[in-house]
Amino acid sequence: MSTQTDVSTILLDKVADWLTRSSLAGENLxxxxxxxxxxxxxxxxxxxxxHLTFSMLHPLYDALGFTWQRASGLVVEGYRHNAGEKPERFxxxxxxxxxxxxxxxxxxxxxxxxxxxxxxxxELKKQGVTDYLAFVQxxxxxxxxxxxxxxxxxxSAGFSESMIGALLKLQNHLAVAAKMAVxxxxxxxxxxxxxxxxxxxxxxxxQIRRGDGETIRAALVMGDMRQSTMLAEREGRQAYIDTLNHxxxxxxxxxxxxxxxxxxFMGDGFLAVYPxxxxxxxxxxxxxxxxxxxxKAQARVAELNRxxxxxxxxDIRYGIGLHVGNVMFGNxxxxxxxxxxxxxxxxxxxxxxxxxxxxxxxxxxxxQAFANYCGGDWTTLGxxxxxxxxxxxxxxxxxQSATVVADEAFDEVAYxxxxxxxxxxxLHRDAKTQDQRPLLEKFMQ
Numbered sequence: 001m002s003t004q005t006d007v008s009t010i011l012l013d014k015v016a017d018w019l020t021r022s023s024l025a026g027e028n029l030x031x032x033x034x035x036x037x038x039x040x041x042x043x044x045x046x047x048x049x050x051h052l053t054f055s056m057l058h059p060l061y062d063a064l065g066f067t068w069q070r071a072s073g074l075v076v077e078g079y080r081h082n083a084g085e086k087p088e089r090f091x092x093x094x095x096x097x098x099x100x101x102x103x104x105x106x107x108x109x110x111x112x113x114x115x116x117x118x119x120x121x122x123e124l125k126k127q128g129v130t131d132y133l134a135f136v137q138x139x140x141x142x143x144x145x146x147x148x149x150x151x152x153x154x155x156s157a158g159f160s161e162s163m164i165g166a167l168l169k170l171q172n173h174l175a176v177a178a179k180m181a182v183x184x185x186x187x188x189x190x191x192x193x194x195x196x197x198x199x200x201x202x203x204x205x206x207q208i209r210r211g212d213g214e215t216i217r218a219a220l221v222m223g224d225m226r227q228s229t230m231l232a233e234r235e236g237r238q239a240y241i242d243t244l245n246h247x248x249x250x251x252x253x254x255x256x257x258x259x260x261x262x263x264x265f266m267g268d269g270f271l272a273v274y275p276x277x278x279x280x281x282x283x284x285x286x287x288x289x290x291x292x293x294x295x296k297a298q299a300r301v302a303e304l305n306r307x308x309x310x311x312x313x314x315d316i317r318y319g320i321g322l323h324v325g326n327v328m329f330g331n332x333x334x335x336x337x338x339x340x341x342x343x344x345x346x347x348x349x350x351x352x353x354x355x356x357x358x359x360x361x362x363x364x365x366x367x368q369a370f371a372n373y374c375g376g377d378w379t380t381l382g383x384x385x386x387x388x389x390x391x392x393x394x395x396x397x398x399x400q401s402a403t404v405v406a407d408e409a410f411d412e413v414a415y416x417x418x419x420x421x422x423x424x425x426x427l428h429r430d431a432k433t434q435d436q437r438p439l440l441e442k443f444m445q
Contacts, residue, residue, distance in 0.1 A: 007043060007045055007162065007166060008044055009166070011042075011044065012040070012170065014039075015036065015039045015043060015173075016169070016173040018036075018039060019032065019036060019170075019174060019176070019177040020173070020176075020177070022177055023176065023177040023180040028181055029054065029064065029066075029182060030066070030074070032174075032181055033066045033068065033074065036170075036174055036177075037068035037074065041070055045166065045167075046154065046163075047151060048129055048154040049067070049068065049069050049070070049127065049129065049152040050067070050068040050069075050150070050151060051065070051067050051068075051150045051152075052066045052147060052148075052149035052178075053065045053147070053149060054066075054147050054178060064076065064077070092119055093119075093120060094108070095148055098135075098136050098148075099136065104135060104136055104137075105133065105134065105136075106133075106135075107131070107132065107133045107134075107159070107164075108121070108132050109130065109132075110125055110130055110131065112125060112130075124152055127152075127154070128154040129153065130153060130156060130157075130158050131155070131159045132150060133150060133151045133152075133159060133164065134149070135149060135171060139175065139182070147174075147178055215344075216275050217275070217276055217283065217327075218273040218276060218324070218346075219274040219276065219283070219286040219287045219290040219322070219323075219370065220273055220323045220324065220325070220327070220346060221272040221274075221290050221294070221320060221321070221350070222269065222270075222323075222351050222354040223269055223270050223272075223318060223319070223354065224319050224320075224354055225244070225268040225317070225318050226318055226319060228240075228268040231243060231314075246304060247268075247304070248265070248270065250300040250301045251270075251300065251318060251320075252265075252270050252272070253297075253300070254293035254300070255270075255290070255297070257293075258292070258293060259274050259275075259286065259289050260272050260273065261274075269354075271347070271350075272290070272293075273327070274286035274290050283373045287324055287374035288375070290322060290370075291322065291374050291376070294322065294364055297320070301316065318363060319354050319355070319358060319362075319364075319365075320357065320363060320364045320365075321354030321355070321356070321357065321364075321365055321366070322350070322364065322366035322367065322370045323350035323353055323366070323367045324367070324369050324370045325344075325369070326344065326346060327343065327344045327346050327347055328343050328344045345388070345389075348388055349367070349389060352386040352388075352389075353365055353395065360381050360397075362381070364397065364398060365381065365395050365396065365397060366395070366396050366398060367395070367396070374398075376399070378396040378397065378398055378399065379396060379397045381395045381396060381397055383395070
């Protein structure tokens with residue numbers, strides 16, 4: 001256990017300066033938290049443990065949690081949506097106490113022998129913690145993003161007044177740097193989610209004017225659900241939306257990895273691209289990756305349909321077209337409402353090929369160009385005159401090997417119960433829009 005010592009204000013000011021520089025440099029949240037914790041410890045603050053949690057606007061995660069301990073360093077957790085029941089431990093936590101009483105801080109000395117107000121103190125006592133200071137730091141009055149956390153010391157004398165003052169001052173600097181990192185991550189999350197990884201990076205890098213873009217070569221995949229209108233009428237709005245999302249989870253996910261990217265969802269269909277070089281070998285790699293993803297998608301949809309049949313639902317049918325060629329990739333639309341997409345003759349051709357799956361009653365068809373680059377065994381279905389294409393196009397069906405699909409099962413994400421830190425951030429978010437009393441009743445049920 002360390003003893004209380006004077007802390008250099010000069011060194012702590014250096015920590016605040018470092019936070020400002022890191023924020024301006026666009027450092028990520030993990031780098032900022034790790035660097036901050038290490039620097040305040042190096043400056044002489046007898047910090048044994050720091051816990052920080054940040055609420056996030058993210059399609060998958062509600063919060064990010066960081067726990068730094070002097071002996072073991074930093075641990076990072078992402079807390080997912082869809083919570084189970086709120087644990088009693090959370091209801092008895094200092095964070096819950098803060099929020100329910102509309103407090104900014106709560107400080108408690110941890111007596112090694114006496115009773116403890118909060119269960120977390122039993123764990124902290126085993127770590128030699130003697131003093132604990134928890135806080136709430138909203139980023140703004142209207143935002144659902146914010147920071148909550150706690151400082152713990154193992155100094156025999158606990159936190160001195162000067163230490164608490166230093167922590168409160170640094171807390172504000174940390175909140176500013178963290179907010180900038182969260183907003184940066186938010187922008188990246190949103191652009192990646194709604195535009196795709198490649199297009200999102202292009203926009204972040206300044207490719208934002210109408211007409212910005214380039215011509216690239218790519219293997220193209222166009223997929224579409226069959227009889228969607230009938231399904232929508234039969235199942236109703238919400239059930240159909242759920243069906244559509246299940247369909248996309250099954251069929252589209254394999255095309256968003258292995259060099260591929262879902263460029264856009266169009267109603268009940270999607271367009272995926274596998275960018276490649278303009279020579280034979282890169283084109284071969286891209287086409288083979290696309291075909292491998294097709295086989296995985298087939299197996300995943302087959303699994304989805306088996307589950308649907310168990311529930312008395314009809315199978316979902318679909319068609320996939322495969323092609324390779326040059327596409328224009330960039331910004332189109334209105335001056336104040338743009339979309340980032342791929343377009344050009346190759347995109348039109350893969351769309352026409354996808355439509356031919358109806359004529360040939362096949363799930364997958366490909367162009368001769370795609371088959372030539374991909375290699376393997378193919379069955380010729382016929383020759384077709386595609387609208388807008390001068391010459392007839394040979395349409396082929398791939399022969400799937402029994403050993404091709406190594407990952408046909410759904411790679412479901414396990415949704416564990418939310419941790420205490422996640423419960424805190426959900427409560428923080430909900431408290432923005434709800435009266436505290438019904439909120440308490442909700443969590444006590």
